Structures are given as structure tokens and as C-alpha cells.
Amino acid sequence: xxxxxxxxxxxxxxxxxxxxxxxxxxxxxxxxxxxxxxxxxxxxxxxxxxxxxxxxxxxxxxxxxxxxxxxxxxxxxxxxxxxxxxxxxxxxxxxxxxxxxxxxxxxxxxxxxxxxxxxxxxxxxxxxxxxxxxxxxxxxxxxxxx
Numbered sequence: 001x002x003x004x005x006x007x008x009x010x011x012x013x014x015x016x017x018x019x020x021x022x023x024x025x026x027x028x029x030x031x032x033x034x035x036x037x038x039x040x041x042x043x044x045x046x047x048x049x050x051x052x053x054x055x056x057x058x059x060x061x062x063x064x065x066x067x068x069x070x071x072x073x074x075x076x077x078x079x080x081x082x083x084x085x086x087x088x089x090x091x092x093x094x095x096x097x098x099x100x101x102x103x104x105x106x107x108x109x110x111x112x113x114x115x116x117x118x119x120x121x122x123x124x125x126x127x128x129x130x131x132x133x134x135x136x137x138x139x140x141x142x143x144x145x146x
Contacts, residue, residue: 003029 003026010018030037061069062081069080077084 003022007019007022007026010016010022029035066081071078072080
């Protein structure tokens with residue numbers, strides 16, 4: 001879109017007048033065509049409570065004595081209630097998130113590499129930190145792995 005290019009050019013050159021003019025034109029374009037940029041967040045906001053309830057339910061199931069979870073594993077984990085000592089799931093989710101970010105970043109228009117690189121590395125660090133406890137399972141039992 002030409003307005004976005006004009007805004008980007010004005011921002012990188014430091015021309016505040018051109019930037020505000022392009023921003024005003026973009027806002028009027030959105031109003032004319034009844035576009036709301038925040039509508040893209042509607043579906044994830046509806047899905048978030050469902051995802052969180054499933055996540056919490058599965059976490060609580062790992063703490064309860066569910067016999068089928070103690071013998072129904074696969075690959076290197078036979079007991080789904082035991083902790084993953086290899087941290088395969090957090091590492092896999094971090095690498096997957098970074099791959100998605102890199103593919104998305106490469107498909108967008110060129111931007112300053114330092115800014116976008118730091119942003120994706122920060123998100124990757126956050127994903128790595130937030131998923132460290134995902135494979136921990138029940139705390140009271142010792143894991144039996146193949």
C-alpha cells in the first residue's frame with residue numbers, strides 16, 4: 001500500500017510533517033472503508049480462554065492419579081505424568097516459534113535488521129523462559145525413561 005510506504009519513508013527520513021500527513025490519510029482511508037486494525041485480535045481473544053482452560057486442565061490431570069496417563073506415552077516418555085529431563089518440548093517450541101518469526105520477518109518488506117532482529121530474539125527468549133516448566137509433569141514422582 002502506498003500510504004504505508006509513504007509513512008515508512010517519512011519516518012526513516014525524520015520528516016514529522018509528512019509522517020503525520022500520511023498517518024492522517026491512512027486513518028481517513030480506514031474510516032472510509034470501515035476498516036478496524038484491531039479486528040484481527042478478535043479471534044485470538046476468543047480462543048485464548050479455551051486454550052488456557054485446556055492447558056490448565058491438562059496440567060491438573062498430570063497431578064491427579066490418572067492411570068491411562070502413566071502408561072500411555074510414546075517415544076522417550078512412557079509416563080505422561082513424569083517430568084521430561086531432556087527438555088525436548090520447551091526446546092522444540094522455542095525453535096518452532098523462532099522459525100515462524102523468521103519466515104514472517106523475511107516475508108515482510110525490508111526493515112532495519114537490528115530492530116527486528118532484537119525483537120524476534122526477545123520473543124524467542126520469552127518463549128524459551130515461559131516453556132521451561134511445560135514438560136515438568138508431577139513433582140512427586142521420579143521419571144522412568146527408556
